[in-house]
Amino acid sequence: MTTVSATADESTAALEVDDLHVTFTTDEGDVPAVRGVRLAVARGRVLALVGESGSGKSVTAMSVLGLLPRNARTSGRVSVGGTDVVGLTGEDLRRVRGARVGMVFQEPATALNPSMTVGAQVAEALRNHGTAKDVAAARAVELLTEVGIPDAAARAGRYPHEFSGGQRQRVVIAIAIACEPEVIIADEPTTALDVTVQAEILDLLRRLVQERGAALFLITHNMGVVADIADDVAVMYQGRVVEQGPVQQVLTAPSDDYTARLLAAVPELPRLADEPAAADEVAPADGDALRLEGVCVDYGRGRRAFRAVTDVDLVVGAREIVGVVGESGSGKSTLARAAVGLVPIAAGSASVLGSALTGHGRRARLLRARIGIVFQDPAGSLDPRMTVGESVAEPFRMHPDAAGRPNRAERRTRVTALLDAVRLPGGTLDRYPHELSGGQRQRVALARALALRPGLLIADEPTSALDVSVQQQVLDVLREVHTEFGFGCLFISHDLAVVHEIADRVAVMRGGVIVEHGSADRVLGAPREPYSRALVAAAPSLDPVEQRRRRELRLTAL
Incomplete structure (x- = not known):
């Protein structure tokens, strides 16, 4: 792997990082996190630093503000407008923070x-x-x-x-x-935002850079965001910058193998057609895993009642994947919860595998056992006190009749087979969730959802906030188990490219209503409805040229 020259002339750089090394002292010994990083970004320019979790991106950014923990040892030079901030303490450091360097954190709910x-x-x-x-x-x-x-x-x-x-x-x-800082550091500023809000935040940052002449140092794992806003990009891997240069060059003709693999893992939408396509056939070819007819969902009662979902008709075939997309608050997750009885339906009907999901008797329990659910955050849905094996085996204990009442040895054999199906080694069985990566925890959640061989799987934002390569692994596993187990799947996501890659059909929701429905290629490539078109145009493309075109189309639509 070869590191190339910095992206801005050092004499004009608002921010310069020169031979930065950061090592953490731990009970197990020294852990190098950043190794010889050299970067520069000029005023009025945007430098994106990309890489997977653990690559050293955020540690590099925190070095600029002196926000590293006490067990960090730093060497090298970090210069803001010619002032070296490495080693600054107390009042000298406070004069840099906020006044000369502004920080936009990933999660505003915790930053405020x-x-x-x-x-x-x-x-x-x-x-x-x-x-x-x-x-x-x-x-x-x-x-x-x-x-x-x-x-x-x-x-x-x-x-x-x-x-x-x-x-x-x-x-x-x-x-x-x-x-009025010289440098703005934005650490994953659009993570977990839906595509339209993400596009608005990127428009705002772009305008601020242009009008104020600040240097923007953007930390992200979203390559579409890089194509949308960056002038230059640097790629980090295992603490080192392995490639950097103009965004067009790096994204379209990477010189480093790691960069090429990272880009290959990013799902892409088809080119947005200039004109809408004709509506296409939306009926599934086989039986129903899920059927919703005229479904309405209300929150609250009386005058305070709010209708979150209105008159929705949707069918998920027995062996197909149907994606549901839309902005936050459009009703996607509410619809999924209503489909499986987690929230009450105010009007209309829902059936799973041909039967209404009502009552609490043995028949209803057996039907519920045939529904698997994968939530957005596996860290919140897995019990930290239970081993992976215990978590995956939990459905056998909760639904013994549906499981065939397996004994302890049979449960262990089944759990091992399920972990193998989601590409987790047998040694994972006796580990705890905190000992796994985010992608591994999500695969554990998928294995548990598949334990009783469901006829319907609900996947609610299952790849949100995962690195692109880990996201690709989870999608690959989902495709494989879908082929093997043959279930119908309702896939909820705000990532349109992910939905295009995994889904057969797509429903677009806005304000609790399905505004468009059809094949994934047609809806996400040549949408008919103005809202759908604006939504797709807001989704970033890896190709900077196509991304500029999408931005112009979106702004024209506004």
Whole structure:
């Protein structure tokens, strides 16, 4: 692997990282996290640093702000506008944070103080660097307006929980730019946002770089985001930069094998057609795993009732995968929960494998045993006190009749076979969830969902926040077990490219209603409805040229 020259002339760089090494001291010995990294980004430019989890991306970013833990040893030079920040402490370091370098964190819900109004938090960033209280309060409203918060003067007095995820991220950006920093560091700023909100946040960051002339140092694992916003890109692997250069060059003609493998793992949407295609046949070829007819779901009662899903008709064939896409709050997850009886249906009907999912008798229990569910966050759905083997075997204990009442030896044999089916080694059996990677935990969750050979699998954002290569592994496993077990699958995701790769048919939801439905190729390549077209146009493409075209189409539609 060969490291090439930095992406900006060192004499004009707002941020320069030169031969950076970071090593963590642990009970097991020294662990090198960053090895000889050299990067530079000029004002008015965007440098994206990409790589898988554990590659050293965030450690490199945290080095710029001196935010590494005490067991970190750092050497090399990190220069902000000519000032070396390595080794700075106390007041010297505080003068750099916020004033010269602004930080946009991955999760705004944890970056913002829930007990302070958003206006006070933006003003605090100014007051920390000497701005008078009344001036800071007025400037906070101006900054909230600049980042796109509607009615900022009134909403400055509200708390973070009263804002959507995308709006909270805008507040974090307002805090980051409050003191006119030379460098903005954005660490995974669009993770877990739906494609339209992600596109809006990227538009905002792009505008701020252009108008303010700041340097943007973007940390991400989303290669589509890189194609959308970056001028230059650097690829990290095992603590080293293995390739860097102009975004067009790296994404379309990578010189390093690791970069090529990383790009090959990224699912891509087809080129967005200039014109909508004719509607296509949507009926499944075989029997039904799931049938929804006129389904409505309400939250709350009386005057406070809110209709989250309205008059939805949807069929999932016995051996097909149907994707459901849409923005956050469109009703995707509510629909999935209603389909399997986790939330009540206010009107309409739902049947699983030809039978209504009602009652609590033996028949209803046996029917429920034929439904498998994989949730978004396996860390939250796996009991940390149970081994992998115990978690995967849990359905055998919960539904002994459906499992055929296997004894302990039979359960272990079945669990081993299930782990093998999802590409996990037998040694995983006696480990605990915290000892596994995110992708491995998701495969454990899939193995557990398959334990009773379900006729219907619900997969709700099963690849969200996974690295692209791990995401690809999970999708490959899902395809393999789908072929082997032959279940129908309702696949919920905000990642349109993932849905295109895995699904036979796609339903697009907006405001609790299915606005378009058809084959994956047609709906995600040549959508008919304006909303669907805007949604697809907001999904980033790996090809920078196609991405610019998508951005223009989306902005034109707006």
